[in-house]
Amino acid sequence: xxxxxxxxxxxxxxxxxxxxxxxxxxxxxxxxxxxxxxxxxxxxxxxxxxxxxxxxxxxxxxxxxxxxxxxxxxxxxxxxxxxxxxxxxxxxxxxxxxxxxxxxxxxxxxxxxxxxxxxxxxxxxxxxxxxxxxxxxxxxxxxxxxxxxxxxxxxxxxxxxxxxxxxxxxxxxxxxxxxxxxxxxxxxxxxxxxxxxxxxxxxxxxxxxxxxxxxxxxxxxxxxxxxxxxxxxxxxxxxxxxxxxxxxxxxxxxxxxxxxxxxxxxxxxxxxxxxxxxxxxxxxxxxxxxxxxxxxxxxxxxxxxxxxxxxxxxxxx
Amino acid sequence: xxxxxxxxxxxxxxxxxxxxxxxxxxxxxxxxxxxxxxxxxxxxxxxxxxxxxxxxxxxxxxxxxxxxxxxxxxxxxxxxxxxxxxxxxxxxxxxxxxxxxxxxxxxxxxxxxxxxxxxxxxxxxxxxxxxxxxxxxxxxxxxxxxxxxxxxxxxxxxxxxxxxxxxxxxxxxxxxxxxxxxxxxxxxxxxxxxxxxxxxxxxxxxxxxxxxxxxxxxxxxxxxxxxxxxxxxxxxxxxxxxxxxxxxxxxxxxxxxxxxxxxxxxxxxxxxxxxxxxxxxxxxxxxxxxxxxxxxxxxxxxxxxxxxxxxxxxxxxxxxxxxxxxxxxxxxxxxxxxxxxxxxxxxxxxxxxxxxxxxxxxxxxxxxxxxxxxxxxxxxxxxxxxxxxxxxxxxx
Numbered sequence: 218x219x220x221x222x223x224x225x226x227x228x229x230x231x232x233x234x235x236x237x238x239x240x241x242x243x244x245x246x247x248x249x250x251x252x253x254x255x256x257x258x259x260x261x262x263x264x265x266x267x268x269x270x271x272x273x274x275x276x277x278x279x280x281x282x283x284x285x286x287x288x289x290x291x292x293x294x295x296x297x298x299x300x301x302x303x304x305x306x307x308x309x310x311x312x313x314x315x316x317x318x319x320x321x322x323x324x325x326x327x328x329x330x331x332x333x334x335x336x337x338x339x340x341x342x343x344x345x346x347x348x349x350x351x352x353x354x355x356x357x358x359x360x361x362x363x364x365x366x367x368x369x370x371x372x373x374x375x376x377x378x379x380x381x382x383x384x385x386x387x388x389x390x391x392x393x394x395x396x397x398x399x400x401x402x403x404x405x406x407x408x409x410x411x412x413x414x415x416x417x418x419x420x421x422x423x424x425x426x427x428x429x430x431x432x433x434x435x436x437x438x439x440x441x442x443x444x445x446x447x448x449x450x451x452x453x454x455x456x457x458x459x460x461x462x463x464x465x466x467x468x469x470x471x472x473x474x475x476x477x478x479x480x481x482x483x484x485x486x487x488x489x490x491x492x493x494x495x496x497x498x499x500x501x502x503x504x505x506x507x508x509x510x511x512x513x514x515x516x517x518x519x520x521x522x523x524x525x526x527x528x529x530x531x532x533x534x
Numbered sequence: 535x536x537x538x539x540x541x542x543x544x545x546x547x548x549x550x551x552x553x554x555x556x557x558x559x560x561x562x563x564x565x566x567x568x569x570x571x572x573x574x575x576x577x578x579x580x581x582x583x584x585x586x587x588x589x590x591x592x593x594x595x596x597x598x599x600x601x602x603x604x605x606x607x608x609x610x611x612x613x614x615x616x617x618x619x620x621x622x623x624x625x626x627x628x629x630x631x632x633x634x635x636x637x638x639x640x641x642x643x644x645x646x647x648x649x650x651x652x653x654x655x656x657x658x659x660x661x662x663x664x665x666x667x668x669x670x671x672x673x674x675x676x677x678x679x680x681x682x683x684x685x686x687x688x689x690x691x692x693x694x695x696x697x698x699x700x701x702x703x704x705x706x707x708x709x710x711x712x713x714x715x716x717x718x719x720x721x722x723x724x725x726x727x728x729x730x731x732x733x734x735x736x737x738x739x740x741x742x743x744x745x746x747x748x749x750x751x752x753x754x755x756x757x758x759x760x761x762x763x764x765x766x767x768x769x770x771x772x773x774x775x776x777x778x779x780x781x782x783x784x785x786x787x788x789x790x791x792x793x794x795x796x797x798x799x800x801x802x803x804x805x806x807x808x809x810x811x812x813x814x815x816x817x818x819x820x821x822x823x824x825x826x827x828x829x830x831x832x833x834x835x836x837x838x839x840x841x842x843x844x845x846x847x848x849x850x851x852x853x854x855x856x857x858x859x860x861x862x863x864x865x866x867x868x869x870x871x872x873x874x875x876x877x878x879x880x881x882x883x884x885x886x887x888x889x890x891x892x893x894x895x896x897x898x899x900x901x902x903x904x905x906x907x908x909x910x911x912x913x914x915x916x917x918x919x920x921x922x923x924x925x926x927x928x929x930x
Contacts, residue, residue, distance in 0.1 A: 304875075308874050317870060318867045318873075320819075321863055322864055332858045448688070455681045459681075505689045506685075519676060
């Protein structure tokens with residue numbers, strides 16, 4: 218049983234950032250803007266979040282510091298995503314191009330700034346955020362060890378973001394408008410919705426979430442930030458498509474990928490896998506191969522937003 | 535009339551690229567000033583001088599940096615022409631590099647004169663195989679090629695690491711073994727001419743690849759079909775083009791180009807080895823910027839590859855003033871970003887010069903085809919593709 222708990226706890230570390238960032242992608246893409254810049258926005262969010270922790274960890278610690286860092290990460294992600302919004306909404310530029318530019322700028326900026334200020338590109342931080350067991354909740358049988366032991370507060374933030382996103386996109390007026398702009402912006406415009414404003418909102422929400430996702434990825438898995446989020450932004454894109462742009466499916470996809478990733482990185486801690494004569498690399502490949510196979514069988518009826526990637530031009534028919 | 539528009543097109547796209555480059559360099563200058571105002575000017579001059587800093591050795595260094603990114607740039611640009619975003623150049627590059635080194639280390643029975651050639655061919659085949667995967671999945675199962683290429687990047691990286699450890703592993707240095715002398719690309723006197731060992735005939739192979747791709751795209755029916763597919767998939771299907779075949783072949787050729795790039799870099803005899811690390815090959819991603827800056831045109835890609843390599847050398851040199859070379863990546867990303875502004879600029883000029891073109895209603899059902907990427911000849915292909923459909927309709 219302890220193995221199951223171990224896997225569940227490990228899965229959270231991988232699945233939660235993927236979930237947050239895939240939802241980030243969802244907000245942008247369902248408003249009609251392809252956001253390939255998730256990776257770059259994650260890096261910017263993690264850079265400012267970890268930088269904030271690095272500076273203030275002498276005076277603060279624990280959950281207060283982490284929550285403030287989460288806010289900083291979200292804010293910086295939002296500001297950075299404005300560049301993408303401006304290029305793809307106002308200038309009607311190709312959205313892959315500005316996304317690629319942002320992806321390239323972010324790590325270079327993180328390395329450059331870190332090295333100019335402190336000489337090395339790794340930003341160290343002290344992990345005072347680890348929760349061994351949540352009081353009371355951690356003692357619940359089964360559910361306690363799975364959710365409330367060996368955890369980080371980012372896990373709960375991620376789950377809450379998941380719930381709110383589901384509600385916002387499916388059950389609010391704003392969500393309906395957002396989806397309309399991604400499916401048929403002309404129709405949305407004809408009933409008085411400001412397509413540009415809604416799309417800006419989509420991209421900015423996407424920036425906030427991706428920034429938070431970057432921090433949520435770095436904090437549980439490392440003790441320094443090395444100007445990279447290990448391709449998680451791209452993986453989140455895969456999760457988004459795998460999840461067919463729908464919140465509940467994204468949730469499932471993120472956890473599917475998280476479990477696979479856990480087997481890959483922690484198989485030596487899982488007794489029945491450790492004994493098998495399979496190379497380390499094979500385990501690492503499994504999440505990607507599994508995703509490929511699943512996508513192959515699920516992509517025939519893609520439910521991508523119809524107006525995705527097409528700049529909205531008020532004048533066009 | 536048409537030639538007149540073309541002249542304007544070329545001129546405006548040149549102007550807008552120039553504007554983007556100036557903007558990128560300005561941002562670079564500002565960053566230099568903000569981080570250390572004292573040495574900003576000399577460092578900026580050093581970036582501009584780039585490969586011209588160190589005489590012929592500097593030029594050789596530019597060429598050395600340019601070879602892999604021109605190849606991955608060609609790969610990305612070629613796929614762009616068919617409306618595909620090949621973000622998987624990194625994996626194809628690494629597969630090619632591995633197979634080239636493997637053949638270079640193990641296949642000692644191959645005649646020495648053609649050993650390097652065989653290794654390069656092996657690299658192309660490996661890249662082609664890796665590239666065709668996403669192509670096949672896209673054509674037959676409608677799987678988004680961006681995602682499959684990303685997955686293939688990671689699978690390729692782990693596969694290469696695993697294969698290195700099992701076959702050609704130098705466990706002391708955690709890297710590949712050195713290749714046999716016969717597998718190193720011939721120098722053909724280039725090393726004496728440039729007074730450095732980093733250079734070989736690799737650049738001529740790159741030029742050959744640029745010419746071949748140019749001919750395929752501009753002068754053959756096959757290339758025309760690929761471009762038609764990229765401009766309007768529906769229209770090209772009506773015109774009787776086998777779009778599945780076009781998608782697969784386009785990705786296959788793109789993969790072969792990246793693979794060849796990997797082979798060229800690691801067989802250049804410069805003491806470069808694949809390290810066994812969980813790290814994607816950065817050359818694949820540089821290829822995206824090269825292709826974007828070169829507007830997916832083979833000759834544009836060749837020039838933009840040289841330009842970016844030139845800046846990279848400059849970025850390497852400014853470490854003399856305690857600056858960090860990553861500033862170059864920032865400059866390049868700003869240049870690419872300003873390409874978006876440049877597109878607007880170009881459209882304004884075009885509107886001023888030509889009468890407004892009547893845009894057919896295909897805006898609604900066309901897949902997000904890169905606008906800027908396809909460059910000057912896009913407009914003509916678009917029109918012709920539509921003409922084809924119109925003809926069909928007329929026949930009916």
